[in-house]
Amino acid sequence: MPLLRLQPHLFASLPAHSSLTANEARPQLQSFAGDALHEALEFLHTIPSTFTTDPKLRASPPSEAKVKLLRKWRDPSTNNTVDKAPGAEFWVCRQSEHVNANTQGTASWEEFENGLRSNHAENEMDYTPSVTSVEQLMQWSRSDIGNIETQGVAFKDVDMEINLITHTFHPGALIAPRSFISLTISAAYDNTQAPTHENAQSRPLKGFITAQIPLRSTASSTPPGLHQKIVASVPKRAIFASYASVEHVTLLPPTGENNLSLIEWTMATTSDAGGSIPQWVQRNWTMGGVPRAVVADVGLFLGWTMRRRSS
Template identity: 30%
Template sequence: MSTEIELGPLVRRWGLPVKQLPSATAGIDELKPFVASILKEALPFIDTAAPKSPSPGAKKLWKSKGTKSDPDSAAKVDVLERAISCKELQAIASKHGIKAKIEEETWAVRLSAHEDAAKKGTASWDEFEHSFRLEHAKTEMAFTPNVIAANEAQRWDCTGIEVEEAGQSWDRFSLVVEEMRHKVGRPILKDRTFPVLQLSCAAKEGTGASEFVIVSIPVPDFATSDKANLSKEKDALIAFYVSIERIRKLSDGKIEWLLGTASDAAGVLPLWIQDKALVGIVWKDVPLFLGWIAKERAKTGAKTSVPADAPPADSDAKEGTEQAPQATTGVPTEPTTTVSDSAAVAETAHEANPEATDAETSKTAEEPKSEVAAEGAEGNTKA
């Protein structure tokens, strides 16, 4: 695969405005080209961080930030970083008529390979797939103590969609808007709410190695939608993360877990401080997930199933379903930890500026949530 990957306008931190989302009644003719355009951007981009085929030039795009380890994970975690310059982003914005605040977009990546086994320090393929492809939101609620509310605001029917992209057939599509609210340092720092368009799909069975991907894109003005719930709450700041997650079976039988994300916790925190903090914590969700699922496995004595009501990590798990929680709330009692894309962004708000004052957060509440939200990113396209 060539390392000369053209960056696109969709899988960006500036996100997609509500008016660029598919219509509420969209059918396969509208949804298929939309999801295909997202995959066309996301798959080649994340592949440069961990190429499926030899591509020496790809690694030049990413800077190693070291390898991390933790007792809860038998596998070590590599951390990488790539900065998309203002010049590159401005070129994308100009080409596609996007009106957005242009700031350098720093991506933090974590990469790990795990034994396919339902035992301490790792997880089985079924556990990975159930937790992240089928039950992504509930999983995050279940083992992220600082997630205090989650809401599946909108879902589209993707039945029958099949897409060819990156030399692979993809099906089992899911397309939803998820809202999540995190506490990040009460009472000093305001809660953050993350509205994202989340696409997931899997490699078609029988066409190659098992693989699935999840792409999350901010919807900065989702509060204007009649589908919004948590995004309309006035006592939280809208924050943003874009991410691409790829989980696949390797030829040696191990499970590769790759995630890349760029974010903005909003408020008064400078992005360069946030980016530094994010690179330092993005790896933590690997041992935290594996530690959590080991405990759930011990409770049930069987394959873990995420609770239907997705309680916080300090609550007992219940029998799972495949429907995301609707405006579920809880009051976690454990210390705040990072275990997901949005949780990592939220934690940067506290780690990057632990001495923020009430006056500072009050000031941000009076300001526009972001320039992207104010302008609606009017020129965003689906192509």
């Protein structure tokens, strides 16, 4: 089964870590991270040909960029696009292009990198109103993971950590908090030192990918101390939910008369809020479901970035 899927993985499937019970059957750390990045790249490559694009571009103020929204149903075992069917995952994707500048309505490459790659979960709590708690459960050493090359991309600065993330909604009496256990793997690449080649104008100068993989803690698969910490850290009435996501941010070469470079931001996610919220509500734009939420995230991030810039 793939790593990048909605069905949560157990802690027993993770590479060795001091917080986990020693197990010779655990995957090797670099191979595990490499498999996740390989899957993320494969998934990103399928977006243009397998997702259905909404005809209407969406606004997400204060971002000046319009947001393209895409959707598909996926068979998680094959990554093939399928019709709506039992077991199929509903994926939502958004894409936007932003001028690389620290001006009103947009952000520079450094601001995107500092906001979306560094301290990913903690920053998300700062700019997303519903995220009320982020607790890091585990982190692997960047030096232990090392550099990874897959599908012709040389990744460096590979980070891997597990966070317990809680969202709180209003009215609280009607909607219980949702807690997610998320394994986050993030890595960067840099083509600025690469030899010039024939398609250099369409090749990103640099970029980073962040994959988030859902986990589930059970008393039988998680060390007792870690499982008790997770249970004790979630609010009363909280429901454990799950999501998987892939995020890709790239800096494109300068083009046009003004020689401006663009930042392309792609994010795709599948989720299940659990509880009694019907799936059709979670998928519905009008009802405030995932498609509306992922578009709103663009404006939330840009607004937060501009506030940080002016403070």
